[in-house]
Amino acid sequence: MRIPPLHRRKGYQRFFAGIIIGTLIGWFFFLLSFGGLQNHYIMEIKKRDQRYEDLNNKFQHYREDYDEKNKEIEKNLKVQEIDVTFLNREKVKIKGLMFHELERSVKSELHDLLTDDIESVSKHSDLVIKTLENKTFLIENEKFQVKVYQMHLYTTLRLYLNVERVK
Structure with a gap:
């Protein structure tokens, strides 16, 4: 028994070429959209980290100011x-x-x-x-x-x- 020589028929060649080209275009589309999403998420994470760091710095500043004012107030407390x-x-x-x-x-x-x-x-x-x-x-x-x-x-x-x- 012999396998028929399908590589010579144009219909089969177009079919396999279409599968390969479709796979390459799909892979390219996947990489493009996945890369865009990853870039978007990385930017969101960096913004969030920066905001978190800014809030921590503000909190530390307010905490130091709060402690300093409490010390001043304690010096001026009176017996009531x-x-x-x-x-x-x-x-x-x-x-x-x-x-x-x-x-x-x-x-x-x-x-x-x-x-x-x-x-x-x-x-x-x-x-x-x-x-x-x-x-x-x-x-x-x-x-x-x-x-x-x-x-x-x-x-x-x-x-x-x-x-x-x-x-």
């Missing part, structure tokens, strides 16, 4: 409130009105600290503590002294005090 807590109120048996009078007396003693800079109050915290501890408070013919257990200082001055009756 005084909060007094008695730790051993039950042991000394201070009742309602006496308790409020003692609390008011302690706050009035520290009233000058309101609207002072936190920095200056913290520098003189020992003086504040000694002022309270050396003062004797007279309430309803009874004398009380306070000992400072803890002191927290920020916009609110928090004092934790132990109360003692003086005889």
Whole structure:
């Protein structure tokens, strides 16, 4: 059996030539469109990366500015409130009105600290503590002294005090 010589027929030659030329044109079209898409996506990625870098730089700048302004503001913070807590109120048996009078007396003693800079109050915290501890408070013919257990200082001055009756 013999394979017929199809390479001599013009119809078959045109058919195979058409397949080869169509394949080459299709491959060329594929490379052109794929290359264009890749170029487009590469440009989009570079734009996105550049925008991301710009936003990071802006964020760093704003963050540094924010931290710097916070440091300035902290230097200018003032004491706005005084909060007094008695730790051993039950042991000394201070009742309602006496308790409020003692609390008011302690706050009035520290009233000058309101609207002072936190920095200056913290520098003189020992003086504040000694002022309270050396003062004797007279309430309803009874004398009380306070000992400072803890002191927290920020916009609110928090004092934790132990109360003692003086005889």
